[in-house]
Amino acid sequence: MKKGIRSRKHRNHFHRRNAPGSSPGTLMIDPQAPRPKIKVTAYSPESKIEDAVPDVESIRGYLSKWPVVWINVEGLGDAETIRKLGQLFDLHRLALEDVINVHQRPKVEIYKSYYFIVVRMADLRDRLETQQLSIFLGKNYVLTFQETESNRFDPIRARIHDKGGRIRQSGADYLAYAILDSCIDNYFPALEKYGEQIETLEDKVILRPGNQFVSEIHEMKRDLLILRRAVWPLREAVNSLIREPSQLITDETRIYIRDCYDHTIQVIDLLENYRDIAGDLIEVYLSSISNRMNEIMKILTIFTTIFIPLTFIAGVYGMNFKNMPELNWKYGYLFALGIMAALAAVMLIYFRKKGWLGASSRLGTF
């Protein structure tokens, strides 16, 4: 079952639905994708409204009335809806294609009248997955596409609800920033989980190394690779939002995006940190295993090298030769036992001198 989950995820991660050679901009819908639900949130400093909208056409009304309109689409299972939204906002067909092919790298593409921003959101359930969030930022609207329904942006809606908040005083660019910032901040809990997992593994790997840890470490490294692919390009993307001159983003908002950039760097920092530590863990594991093996070998060697000569002596006096004078000695038996004891003592002293017996006892307190 676990296998199944992993396979599915992996395949997801690079399956492009359009066949090689097919026309670019083709909107090929994943048959399993949920049908889109459209939510419109429109606000001005004075007032705000939040509606579920049945069809694309009815959005037009909001756009003409409100200074900032946020259209949030959850689910990508209907090409028609997405095409209509593309027409309504005059979006490029390649951008629309990227909305639907949900395996894009994070990026910022600058079109004449809008920005197209792609972010990956960490989704930490059983195993790590990342979902694509596509953001179109125009003069007075923000259009977001999520793969599935979620309550991820409820805190932002709450801030819009709060009349005195800065978000209500600002334009669409600030809203886009808020959404972006919330996505980036969502990486911190995911990283926190990996931080804890690493600590647990660190303790376990040294105390009782076992094969299951190797696969745990390996899976964690793979997950961190997935996160890495999701976050590294984000850095460049967010940076281009700060640098590119544009009328869509005010200078004040740029300062906020700079903060966002800082957070991205922090995420990357932690990520690389964990990757380094996880990389070390395998080495630590191998060292622990080697050390264990060493201890086992010592025990085996101590036992074998002590008893093998003794057994040999016993064997000698178990021979059935007619003429073996010792056998008839009065204290022959004691003599034999004495030789054995002496041999054993010599061996033990030798091993103690080599520090093996000490090591072996240290092993007990291990």
Add this chain to the structure above:
Amino acid sequence: MKKGIRSRKHRNHFHRRNAPGSSPGTLMIDPQAPRPKIKVTAYSPESKIEDAVPDVESIRGYLSKWPVVWINVEGLGDAETIRKLGQLFDLHRLALEDVINVHQRPKVEIYKSYYFIVVRMADLRDRLETQQLSIFLGKNYVLTFQETESNRFDPIRARIHDKGGRIRQSGADYLAYAILDSCIDNYFPALEKYGEQIETLEDKVILRPGNQFVSEIHEMKRDLLILRRAVWPLREAVNSLIREPSQLITDETRIYIRDCYDHTIQVIDLLENYRDIAGDLIEVYLSSISNRMNEIMKILTIFTTIFIPLTFIAGVYGMNFKNMPELNWKYGYLFALGIMAALAAVMLIYFRKKGWLGASSRLGTF
């Protein structure tokens, strides 16, 4: 047999046919290369034509009549044909030499009246191979050279066939883009295969490590290296198509090539991902082997250390000394067996305390 295939491929990968010191631009034909077949596809928004052309001269007619002419040459086995094509389109002799020496890195070279683009196409049969595709993009023509006949570009021909399609409305630059894009998209199925192979190996390497996996992993890493050499330079090449100002490529097409660039980055991303994971796999394998060895050593040590002292005692009482009082005790035999049982019990308790027996039973469920 397998050896033979590999050797051949490898040698192919760096054998340059021209001897060092020979004149540049010499068209030295590989004697095993198939003879060229020329196909011309010409189209305007209103109409289109597709012909197999017997000789180079007859191409001239198409060039004067149609706004976009695509000349596709399959097979590089005839220097004469290629030289004539070079004269017809006024191509540089060094570019022609690169067409024939099919081990070029992907690149874009900008000549005055045309672009020379080299791409490597992934060819996933038994083992991975890459073939060279050479593209000349001029004002109103696209000239492509493939190493062998193939139906790789049938989807593009289908799109040309479709009268309403964007490709029919656009110029030669868009056609070149479509060809390039189809080549890049062809890497995804190849990568998909490696993704699956990695997953299979991940499971197997941990469950039952064996030497055959090492060579499988090693071969996969080598294949990924080949892919890497084919894709990394592509990034820079495609980027130069976007950046270089030129009248051959329209701004609209540049947006499409930017999409192409995105796909190249995605391919590189996945590739590096797989390389990282494959690199880890060897470590995982070594850890599994070490762990196995550890378990084997434990079993050996448990058996040996328990039985060796017992055997020694049996040996002692097998000695033939005249004067061994225990031998004549009534319950001497039971006494000896008792000592043995006690010794064995002590050892077992010791090993249980060290957790070896538990580990050993865990081993059973491994």
Add this chain to the structure above:
Amino acid sequence: MKKGIRSRKHRNHFHRRNAPGSSPGTLMIDPQAPRPKIKVTAYSPESKIEDAVPDVESIRGYLSKWPVVWINVEGLGDAETIRKLGQLFDLHRLALEDVINVHQRPKVEIYKSYYFIVVRMADLRDRLETQQLSIFLGKNYVLTFQETESNRFDPIRARIHDKGGRIRQSGADYLAYAILDSCIDNYFPALEKYGEQIETLEDKVILRPGNQFVSEIHEMKRDLLILRRAVWPLREAVNSLIREPSQLITDETRIYIRDCYDHTIQVIDLLENYRDIAGDLIEVYLSSISNRMNEIMKILTIFTTIFIPLTFIAGVYGMNFKNMPELNWKYGYLFALGIMAALAAVMLIYFRKKGWLGASSRLGTF
């Protein structure tokens, strides 16, 4: 207990207190943070004053009277105080948020009327921790925030006390430099400690490799990673202080900051050096372990291969067959012992030829 310390520290290192999606610039106080104590140090070339200040308002007086005012806040446990300071100096809310979220990377942010500098200070008690120091440098003031009370800056206060000192002759920019420089110089003792630890480990790992060293090395590498995260970004930050043209920093002070930059590079150099050596140590450890195992195996093999054939011979003459002529030979016993001695001698010569016995004796002097 040690576990607890480590866990806490780690968690600290990435716990962001603001929930994802919450408004930026929210001053969310860590409930365990100590309440702020404000100390004001103001000076001119002629005179100086040093006061503990009860509330923020009373700072205003110093600012109007003195050419350089240093406000040092120790403890971040009161949002109100920090907000008031922000209003007094007209600081950006994002900068204030960064003051309180004490897990920032070192950075320099340039605002219109002030610089915002974040540094991490090494704190070497039981285990390495880094604390955040936030510096605001304005026209005539330096405002610093520390996480906890400390006497770290006493040497600087002593230099301010010294009337003839350069610091008294200079402006706020020189004071900020002095604070920054003292933070960077504080890394040297921390590194010194790691240098000594590495030397100790180097000796121990080779002489008597044990599992505890693996975790020691691993912890040290992790600590060095923490230091690295604290120092690397500092380089860029300090460099931006040198490069950015600004009226807040005089050319003369820039020369001093260049010196500061040099020290940062030295810290980074040493750090990378130690990281390289520590990385090697694991390899050295593994080699030592392997070598030990080799010696153990040799001993085991020598003993076993010598005694097993002898024991076999003893076993043969211990058989109870009726018709075993040797048993009745007069010197049968001596004959058997002779064969055994001969066999043992052959084995010993063989091992000496292979150099094992020499190696084994060398092992004694090991």
Add this chain to the structure above:
Amino acid sequence: MKKGIRSRKHRNHFHRRNAPGSSPGTLMIDPQAPRPKIKVTAYSPESKIEDAVPDVESIRGYLSKWPVVWINVEGLGDAETIRKLGQLFDLHRLALEDVINVHQRPKVEIYKSYYFIVVRMADLRDRLETQQLSIFLGKNYVLTFQETESNRFDPIRARIHDKGGRIRQSGADYLAYAILDSCIDNYFPALEKYGEQIETLEDKVILRPGNQFVSEIHEMKRDLLILRRAVWPLREAVNSLIREPSQLITDETRIYIRDCYDHTIQVIDLLENYRDIAGDLIEVYLSSISNRMNEIMKILTIFTTIFIPLTFIAGVYGMNFKNMPELNWKYGYLFALGIMAALAAVMLIYFRKKGWLGASSRLGTF
């Protein structure tokens, strides 16, 4: 003997003949270097001449008469000759010193009236060595210095001989290009050899790992490092020939040098490829060794754990106690044998369940 060869080569690789502190530009001749032989090849589109020249002065005549003069010096064993050449062409003393100290990295130095180009030529005899080729390119001459006599440039002389060839139509810059290109192309056969060696090693290392492969791989990696040092700087050097504006090189020749640059990149590509694969080979070797050891340990463990208990039982019934009831049973012997058989069967079943016996038989077909 082999040792001697290697040592010599190595020492060569960094021995600088001038003592530290000695005056720069000192022409310190290697006493073992062969005496220089000067060959002059002069040509115009219409005619050509090729002479061995006894002394430097007689070159002057060629320079005044022919549009392109190639002076090729083979052997660096006479300071006087080289100094005179330096005077004749007005070469900088540091350049001349570099000609004689034949351990320069490839580089291009641009002087006012000439280019000074240093290339390393791969020399693949028993072991890899690289020789230095120094090229001076002036307005109408090319002056080349080789360490020893060779027929390396015969193909170029043949091309000069060919009246219709491009080389005869072009200037000195094209000749310099031809020489450079021939040097770079000479790396391909060397790489081909390493490619084949890697393939051989790949097969052998997995099938029958032995210690000799480790040193073979190690030597190959070292050779590849030597090649690397010879080729990497070449890339930058050739690139500077393309980029630097100069009247000595025509635009047409620049296109040819661009081709040369492509070849350099191809060489680097292959080189890095082989280095990666060779790096993997050590890992593969270690895995194979570990796997072998595992199999050996299994066999040892199977044998020991089966026979040790049996031998113990035999030992018990070999004891000489008076009162051992089983000894007098009628079928006591059979009873003992039965127990032994049962025990052995149990062990075998256990090992079969663990898959060891299967593995062991698989081992046979290994």
Add this chain to the structure above:
Amino acid sequence: MKKGIRSRKHRNHFHRRNAPGSSPGTLMIDPQAPRPKIKVTAYSPESKIEDAVPDVESIRGYLSKWPVVWINVEGLGDAETIRKLGQLFDLHRLALEDVINVHQRPKVEIYKSYYFIVVRMADLRDRLETQQLSIFLGKNYVLTFQETESNRFDPIRARIHDKGGRIRQSGADYLAYAILDSCIDNYFPALEKYGEQIETLEDKVILRPGNQFVSEIHEMKRDLLILRRAVWPLREAVNSLIREPSQLITDETRIYIRDCYDHTIQVIDLLENYRDIAGDLIEVYLSSISNRMNEIMKILTIFTTIFIPLTFIAGVYGMNFKNMPELNWKYGYLFALGIMAALAAVMLIYFRKKGWLGASSRLGTF
């Protein structure tokens, strides 16, 4: 004793004498540093003078009379002398501090009227150490500070002595170049030593791997790291001497410094080369050890698996059962010996088939 030396050196390598927070530019003298000796060498094309100078003041006379004055200070044990020199030449206090804190990285700092150049000189006695050389280059003087007395610069003095030499014809910049060049050339003998050590280790590690090599390799790698820290920054420093426009350095001297830069690159090249090879050596060592262990295990396994079954059979016929028919057979003894011989033969054939015996005999010639 060896320990002591190492510790001292290490500590040296990062001990900064000024406490964190102390005033910059404080001249804190190392109490163990030797007292400074000042030597003045002044020259013009026509004449030259060389004097030991008792105090700083008397230098003033030379400066006014001679076109080039070289003041060489050996020993840094007196703050007063250094401070006076600073006043005489108007040197920045931070530069003077760097002269005394002899753990600077190589660097070039450009002040208005002079250059401040720091280089590290390799000092190859028992173990590698680097000493700091501080150079001030002014209009008509070169001021150098060495840590201890040395005859390192005698060759340069000899060149000054030589009336016709270039150094006498040139200015202070050429003298500074000559000093710098001599420092860089001094790295070659140090590298030569490591090159030889590596070769020796390569042979030894494969032939008879022992633990002492691990620490030898480890120490060598650490030494190479020290060299690396001394040389890498030199590259950038020397490069800045070439690039920075300045009236202190003539164009002609720049060409010489370019040569110096080339040598630096060569040193770096060799260094990285040796680091790569040394890094490989540990792997080679581990492989050799693994291989040895494998051979030992084979011998152990062959012996054990052959003799254990034989001993078992002997044990069986040593049992004391009344009713053991074989014991009474006439040829029972021969029968038993026959079975044993057959078993041994079977085992030997099995091992020969597995190639172990061949391997074992190969082992003898190892």
